[in-house]
Amino acid sequence: MDVGQALGTRFDGASGRIILATFASHIHRIQQVLTLAARTNRRVALLGMSMQKNVTIAAELGYLRVPTASSCRSRSWASFPRSAK
Numbered sequence: 001m002d003v004g005q006a007l008g009t010r011f012d013g014a015s016g017r018i019i020l021a022t023f024a025s026h027i028h029r030i031q032q033v034l035t036l037a038a039r040t041n042r043r044v045a046l047l048g049m050s051m052q053k054n055v056t057i058a059a060e061l062g063y064l065r066v067p068t069a070s071s072c073r074s075r076s077w078a079s080f081p082r083s084a085k
Helices: 002-012 027-039 048-059
Strands: none
Touching: 002 027, 027 048
């Protein structure tokens, strides 16, 4: 099983929040997380200046597709219910 499949299994089986860490330069992994979040009706909060900057640049250059419904401000994630998607 590759990392993308393993992440999909975790996203599908989780009933609450998912906290995930990855390198800001790993654009493919970030895309996998954004895609899985959209598929499972979850929101993604990007933490860290490098992460936010790299995602913005990658999206502007067309290397990353960021579903608007699945992204949120990094400061608002704490207000989401822990047990709800």
